[in-house]
Amino acid sequence: MIVINSNQRKPLLLTAGCLLFCVFFFFWPLKAPNNQKATTSHSSLINHPNLPDPSLPPAWHNTTRAKAAFVILTRNNELDALRKTIQQLEARFNHKFNYPYVFLNDVEFTQEFKDLTSSLTNAETKYGVIPQEHWSYPDWIDVEKADRLRKKMGDEGIIYGDNLSYRHMCRSSG
Template sequence: MHDQQIPLDAWTQKEVRGALYMIVRNENLPDARATIRVIQDRFNDKAKYPWVLLNNQYFNADFKRHVSSITTPKNVSVYFGKIDTDAWAYPSWVDVPRAENALWDLFGVARGESLSHHQLLRYQAGLFFYHPLFDNVEYTWRVEPGAMYTCELDFDPFKMMKAGKKKLESFMQQHPEWIKPRNQTIMPWITHRNKENTKDEYNFCHMWSNFEIADLSFYRSEAYRYYFDHLDSTGGFFYEKWGDPVRTLAAAMFLDRNEVYFFDQIGYTKDGISHCPLQSGYLQKCTCDSADSHDMLENSCTLDLLRYSDPPTFDALMNYARTKLPPQLSLDLNNTDILKQVIKKKDQLEAFIKDQERRHLAVE
């Protein structure tokens, strides 16, 4: 048997009907237990939000017993759901031979050859919130098995999202009324202007949705459902590898930039990629080093996102970086490539400063 619904009394005396959810299989029990354990320790032992675990197969008794042994002593509810077969299988309009050939073409792309991975990406992009276990849920925190959280949370992300009212071209021509003005959104973050034809082109920046806290009213909105259905009707989730950019493009089209929030306070590591708080005030509660954060790598777009979505945090980073520079050296810290170099580890920073001082002397 599997659970069908979370009763409303699961949120007695809570301001927000939030839920942590994970899509996981029986064989991934060790990773699931490790991640649930750390989130319970860091946050949910006290907050006591319910967990929703989903599987495209039935959860076995061992899985349920080992997970419940973490949550039950803390009076935290866990609901074990099964993903509907129709939502996981090939939809009727997909050309199956073409899709199977596409798996071979995507061999070498991260999990691109895995049919189950394509099914998971499609389900996460636009189907998970239809599961009856989310009928009474307002906000979800997506949790990936194997992810580690490296900071103590002494605040409630669900409350913060609700209090701050945060949410997370043929189509655009058909429904222009749904598209927010470019200068009110994060669209400038994910596009650059082509100087030859003055058109905006996608720059491949996107928000990684492995850690995502979302207001489900966004995904349930007419605009998002139409957007997903349009993408789904093309079969692209099976012919291509469509994942995080699907969410990012939706956020850029349908949300004001102040409805997108970057949780700098939450340290996170998954598959070798990590985020550690960029602001020094948060680091006292963490076991990570911001200099090792993926945000500091050359190919990261995080700081550019903050420029659009959270200017106060971006300004705080520039002020922090200035404290690391000698007073005689003036650099354009609004340039995120330079800002990343200044925030790096001490030995790397010293080499960078010496290089910049040589450049300044050469110019003089």
């Protein structure tokens, strides 16, 4: 015979009460009030303001879509991470729209890079080189002051604050 002392009864009673409560509401039939028609969750979503009108064609059949492209600043050595990004873009969005990709780098892209990225999409792919004068400091910048401030940002823990290439990339893409 199992003996339960008074300290063990409270958790058992609470657990049993919660279990009964859950079972009761799980198996309780959902009924609409007598004066209302019962609706399914699907029919209540038909006129939801955040959902598209089902009588309209899907978005990818829209002929007035924006003229756009994916512009990606990347390097040849970032090919593996970029491959995953393109696969996700294609799977979730671009396989319907086929927006072109424009890849930019501060050096020529390798043939391997071009072959792999173009094989990941049916969309057009273009490859460009950002000229050195767009990627580096303009003549009117005080390079020593910029170096000091970049080092200070790195010391303060600002993400990419001390990364010269990243700063040039941000400037060239702006």
